Amino acid sequence: QKEVEQDPGPLSVPEGAIVSLNCTYSNSAFQYFMWYRQYSRKGPELLMYTYSSGNKEDGRFTAQVDKSSKYISLFIRDSQPSDSATYLCAMSDAGKSTFGDGTTLTVKP
Amino acid sequence: DAEITQSPRHKITETGRQVTLACHQTWNHNNMFWYRQDLGHGLRLIHYSYGVQDTNKGEVSDGYSVSRSNTEDLPLTLESAASSQTSVYFCASSENPRGLSYNEQFFGPGTRLTVL
Numbered sequence: 473q474k475e476v477e478q479d480p481g482p483l484s485v486p487e488g489a490i491v492s493l494n495c496t497y498s499n500s501a502f503q504y505f506m507w508y509r510q511y512s513r514k515g516p517e518l519l520m521y522t523y524s525s526g527n528k529e530d531g532r533f534t535a536q537v538d539k540s541s542k543y544i545s546l547f548i549r550d551s552q553p554s555d556s557a558t559y560l561c562a563m564s565d566a567g568k569s570t571f572g573d574g575t576t577l578t579v580k581p
Numbered sequence: 582d583a584e585i586t587q588s589p590r591h592k593i594t595e596t597g598r599q600v601t602l603a604c605h606q607t608w609n610h611n612n613m614f615w616y617r618q619d620l621g622h623g624l625r626l627i628h629y630s631y632g633v634q635d636t637n638k639g640e641v642s643d644g645y646s647v648s649r650s651n652t653e654d655l656p657l658t659l660e661s662a663a664s665s666q667t668s669v670y671f672c673a674s675s676e677n678p679r680g681l682s683y684n685e686q687f688f689g690p691g692t693r694l695t696v697l
């Protein structure tokens with residue numbers, strides 16, 4: 473079983489929809505939880521990170537961590553075609569990160 | 582501006598050949614990582630380094646090697662390329678010293694390798 477499991481998608485939504493992306497994990501040692509965004513044929517780029525449990529908001533993006541359930545989410549409000557990308561969750565322990573497989577999102581105009 | 586570059590961007594090689602993929606960063610980061618990305622498997626860690634002369638195996642290290650002779654470079658060598666190593670390879674670097682969990686990684690643009 474993988475340490476990090478991510479909803480595989482793909483996900484296709486109309487412009488303006490609320491998007492929910494989710495990951496679960498098994499390693500209790502993870503303390504930092506990150507979301508990377510990867511456009512086609514590009515390297516991933518950090519979108520947001522959260523320390524321990526709780527919520528963090530940045531514009532249209534909200535990251536949630538529930539350590540008791542070992543569950544993290546990324547919400548995108550008012551989704552735009554420019555949000556179309558693959559989103560990877562990542563969790564950090566001892567300096568290196570473990571990534572989910574990614575969810576590919578398409579936002580249709 | 583600081584950056585991380587990979588070369589070549591595309592490579593086609595034959596089974597059994599030795600191949601080296603270059604990674605160069607100008608962030609002056611201590612930590613460098615090599616991943617492969619395949620459909621259905623996401624990003625899998627091949628090797629990583631926390632500093633000069635330090636290298637460590639990741640979850641899919643068989644058939645690959647790295648060496649770290651300076652801060653800027655971490656070349657990845659495929660000793661004898663196999664068709665199963667056809668993939669997109671990403672190099673990444675990060676700043677935080679080992680032991681600090683937060684670890685934003687900065688990724689290169691990737692190298693698309695095909696082994697025939």
